[in-house]
Amino acid sequence: MRRLVGVLVAVGLALGVVSAGPASAAIDSSGSAVILPPDQDPFYVPPADYGSRPNGTVLRSREITALAYVMPIPVHAYQVLYKSVDGHGAPVAEAATVLVPYTSWTGPGTRPLVSYQIADDSLSTRCQPSYTLRVGIGSPTGVGSYEVSMSYQALLRGYAIVYADYEGPHSQFAAGPQAAHGVLDGMRAVLHHAPAGLDPNTKITLWGYSGGGLATTWAAEQQGSYAPELNVVGAAAGGVPAELGAMLRHNNGNLGAGLALLGVIGLARAYPESGVYGILNDRGRALFATNEDACTLDVAVLHPFDRIENYTTIADPIDSPQARFLIDTNNPGQATPRMPYYNYEALQDEFVPAALADGLLKDYCADGGTVKKVRIPFSGHITGEVQGGPGALQFLADRVAGKPVTSDC
Known part of the structure; x- marks a missing residue:
């Protein structure tokens, strides 16, 4: 066993998915600009009076270059620091990154927004998307770059995508209320960030898998009470740790x-x-x-x-x-999503038994929710994300298009 673990660690270090020590500054793709980790970057320090401002208020912003591993993603990319609250209602400042396609939106209405919750699953701000999107393959975790690649098809459809650092400045992994607030206030912030060019009333969808599926589910449940003004038309969550x-x-x-x-x-x-x-x-x-x-x-x-x-x-x-x-x-199931909720689970998932989500869906149905249930045979946790992603995105695209949905309840 010790030899196996040693091999896994060595492979992880070689691939850059296991960090060898504390975070240090990274160099951007041009080889010139130094990118500081969040705990050293003054961008993440809120103004002294931010706690009295409304949730979702943009505290500061910047334009960045977002990387897909080593290549710049050809989009407008902005980061906002915004005011939110943690699970105890205390003010926190969190960051969100929004990617907006260069091409004009040619579909009906205004450009839609997808809130994509990366499975951060970490205890450090250096693992959160606002940092990993800037350093690409130089990230201390490969999970962020891999998961961002899952969301690119939404960009190709012309949608804008926001990735919130929903674990907050203290990296509270698996904390449901913190995640819900971080996601919903992140959407509020980017919708009111003028350079992104998004309409505050545009159609929004939520999407995430595994730890990101937990955050997506919490945000979907809390949206109606916490941020009812947001026009969220659908949510897709897979690999959800439902109990x-x-x-x-x-x-x-x-x-x-x-x-x-x-x-x-x-x-x-x-x-x-x-x-x-x-x-x-x-x-x-x-x-x-x-x-x-x-x-x-x-x-x-x-x-x-x-x-x-x-x-x-x-x-x-x-x-x-x-x-x-x-x-x-922190268990999901505290409320029922008001928007149609799509759940996809791998039946051979090593880490997240699909039966746990089955119970959650039954509760949603009993409370009048609209649910689509997809189960993927012969798939484990990672392959389930890959196989289930296209169906999840199509479900969200259909909600944006205003197509009717038949519930599986």
């Missing part, structure tokens, strides 16, 4: 154990009042401290088949009051 307690049990001691540990660290960070820090043993405190700036594979590659209870003073932390607080607060 966090079951997700922890499924991955604990299995291949996805590192992802489970990432989620625990992210949720404990978002909700210190949960008491998780109080049940950590020495190994747990070291794990939290060592990975406070980790990207996805920094933890996932090093902890396959690990167990959460190896890091706690109690035998079954998943069934503890601390875990139950985190699960109840």
Whole structure:
């Protein structure tokens, strides 16, 4: 096992998907401009009075060059820092990147906007899309660049795309309310950023997979109450961790154990009042401290088949009051999306059992939701994203076009 893990780490370092240490400044594709990571870049520091401003207010902006690995993406690319609130209602400043095709929109109405939630799944701002889109292959995680490539077909259709740093400035992985607010306020911000040329009333769709599917689902559920003015006409979410307690049990001691540990660290960070820090043993405190700036594979590659209870003073932390607080607060299913919701799951998913989303869809149907259910046979987690992506985008395109949808409820 140690040899296998060593090989995985070596391959990850060679491909640039596992970071070897703390973030440092990167060089842009021209070889001249230095791109600072977010924790060193003054762009991300909000003005002193930002907390009193309305959610979605643009605090500052800049035009950037967005990279697909090493090649500039041929679009207008802007970043906005905007005001939002975290899961406790405290003000936070978050960044969003919007890509707008050079060509004019020739379809009916105004240019649509897709909010694409990358599966950030990290504990560091250097893993978030506002940074990874600028440094491309120089990113400390390959996940961002790979996932951005999944969304390019939307650009080819003429849609604008926004990628929000929805985990917030403290990288609160798996925190549902934080993600919902970050996504919805990111859309508010780019719609009112004049250089992007978007109509505030244009049609919007939500799209994401895995951790991005969780953020998409939370945003879809909360849009009606948190940002009802947004014209969201459809949402597509795949690989959705629809029941966090079951997700922890499924991955604990299995291949996805590192992802489970990432989620625990992210949720404990978002909700210190949960008491998780109080049940950590020495190994747990070291794990939290060592990975406070980790990207996805920094933890996932090093902890396959690990167990959460190896890091706690109690035998079954998943069934503890601390875990139950985190699960109840961050499980999707808190509300039913008002827009049509498309869910696609791989039936052989190693990390996210499709049955978890089945239960969520039943709840939506019982509450009057409009649901499309797609299940992909003979596919695992990654292949399911690739196979399911075109259908998800077509569903969203049909909502933009105003086509009727028949619910699978």
